[in-house]
Amino acid sequence: MLDGRIRQAExxxxxxxxxxxxxxxxxxxxILAxxxxxxxxxxxxxINNKTKVMKRNTYGFRDERNFTLRLYALHDYRITRNVE
Structure with a gap:
């Protein structure tokens, strides 16, 4: 079916x-996989998008430990309950 759609579009x-x-x-x-x-x-x-947004918001802060703690707080149980 996919090949037929591709041919039709071509x-x-x-x-x-x-x-x-x-x-x-x-x-x-x-697509088929x-x-x-x-x-x-x-x-x-x-998760990657939330991390990037947080990095933009904390741009200029020098405390790397604070960034790490904020990163852990960002990915709390509600977001990552199925990620191990």
Whole structure:
């Protein structure tokens, strides 16, 4: 089914659909692998984003220990209960 959609998008005259077809063909293996494993990096990406935002907010602070404590407080039980 995916190959049919890709071919259909490639044959279309709309440039954006042709670009999508190229992207889908490039990541075809990963797209189909999700249906076998159902793994997502969404939680990890969310944690990384929260860490980056906190780093921006604390820019200029010199106390690295304080940053570490704030990082631990940011990732409390509610966020990381399934992460070990």
């Amino acid at each position: 044959q279309n005259k709309i440039t954006q659909l042709q670009k999508i077809a190229i992207t889908m063909r490039t990541y075809r293996k990963g 999700w249906y076998d494993c159902h793994l997502s990096t969404g939680k990890v990406e969310g």
